[in-house]
Amino acid sequence: MVLAPETVTLPARGWRIDRRKALLASLACWIGFALVAWSVDNGHAEALDQTGLLFWRNATLQPSGSPKLLEGVRDVTALGGVLLRNVFALAAVVALVFLRLRREAALFALTVACGWIVNSLVKGVVGRARPEIVPHLTEAGGASFPSGHSFNSAVVYVAMALAFAAISPHPSVRWTVIGSAILASLAIAWSRVWLGVHWPSDALAGWLGGTGWALLASAALYPPAKAAADAVSEDDTAAASPEDSSQEHRPTH
Numbered sequence: 001m002v003l004a005p006e007t008v009t010l011p012a013r014g015w016r017i018d019r020r021k022a023l024l025a026s027l028a029c030w031i032g033f034a035l036v037a038w039s040v041d042n043g044h045a046e047a048l049d050q051t052g053l054l055f056w057r058n059a060t061l062q063p064s065g066s067p068k069l070l071e072g073v074r075d076v077t078a079l080g081g082v083l084l085r086n087v088f089a090l091a092a093v094v095a096l097v098f099l100r101l102r103r104e105a106a107l108f109a110l111t112v113a114c115g116w117i118v119n120s121l122v123k124g125v126v127g128r129a130r131p132e133i134v135p136h137l138t139e140a141g142g143a144s145f146p147s148g149h150s151f152n153s154a155v156v157y158v159a160m161a162l163a164f165a166a167i168s169p170h171p172s173v174r175w176t177v178i179g180s181a182i183l184a185s186l187a188i189a190w191s192r193v194w195l196g197v198h199w200p201s202d203a204l205a206g207w208l209g210g211t212g213w214a215l216l217a218s219a220a221l222y223p224p225a226k227a228a229a230d231a232v233s234e235d236d237t238a239a240a241s242p243e244d245s246s247q248e249h250r251p252t253h
Contacts, residue, residue, distance in 0.1 A: 016166055019219045026219075029212030033146075036205040040128065040145060045201040052200035053131055053193060061134045063194055073191045074138055080153030080188035092160045102232060104163040107225035111217035115155035118213055119148055119206075131199050140197035147198045147206035150189035154210025157181040162218055185210065 039045040056064050063070065078084055089112050096105035128145035130136075142148070161181035165174040189203040198206075 016222075017162055017215075017218055019222075022215045022219045026212045026215035029208045029215065033205050033208040033212060036201050036208065037126070037145075040126075040201050040205075045199070049131075049199040049201050050133065053134055053196065056194070057134060063137070063196075070137065073194050076187050077138060077149060077191040077195060079184065080149035080191075085153060085156050089156050089160070092163065096163055099167065101163070101166065102229035103222075103226050104166055106228045107218070107221055108159050108163045110221045110225055111159040111214060112152075112156055114217065114221070115159075115210065115213045116152060119146065119151040119155075119209070122146060122209070123148065128199075128202070130197060134196040136197050137195040138197060140195075144198055145202045145205060146209050147189060147192050147202040149192050150185070150198075150203045150206025151210035151213075153188040154185040154207050155214050157185045158211055158214040159217065162214065182211070 036045070054061075058064055063073075089108075093105050093109050096102070096108065123143040123146070126145045127143050130140060130144040158178070158181050161178045165177050168174050168177070185207060189207040192198040192203050192206075193200050
């Protein structure tokens with residue numbers, strides 16, 4: 001029995017987040033970020049930070065729960081680490097290019113790269129020290145505010161969700177994808193506090209800033225991403241034209 005050859009139908013681009021809604025949501029996130037930063041700078045976050053950091057810890061300052069819970073939280077925080085986060089980001093760019101969603105691929109890459117720069121600049125300006133009132137249950141270095149895990153994971157996973165949501169015509173699917181990314185990035189932010197390497201305000205500000213940047217970039221960086229993708233498409237068309245022309249005029253025998 002001869003089987004018919006299988007074909008792969010590439011999805012069509014059918015949606016992108018409304019620019020005005022993205023800007024309004026981003027503004028709300030950045031206002032929240034500014035309020036948290038102001039509270040930290042003026043000493044108004046100290047009581048909340050200490051209470052939040054000690055809330056679920058026992059008399060030995062260790063988090064309540066089994067060793068398996070600790071291992072699970074470390075696995076969650078690894079999703080926002082440099083290695084896995086960048087592996088997932090690179091895989092997403094490759095997948096988007098394969099699906100011929102070059103605009104989404106370029107926009108996602110620009111969002112992630114610029115987001116890393118924004119987070120690094122803010123960290124350098126604030127220069128907050130990490131908490132020392134509880135043991136650190138994982139390795140962590142650098143300044144504490146905002147949490148780099150929280151910021152960058154929100155950028156990567158929320159921007160990735162916005163990119164892949166473009167291929168679904170169903171609103172329920174799109175918002176499930178986006179909602180899952182938001183929950184995942186929130187879990188990563190929470191894990192940093194649970195492991196004792198960030199104050200709650202660090203994690204909250206990081207998540208607000210990262211989500212705000214992903215939404216802002218979806219609107220502000222779309223024109224250059226579209227221009228870059230269109231330029232690549234034009235180059236591909238121009239490169240293919242001589243071959244097509246030669247095939248059309250090739251004599252037949």
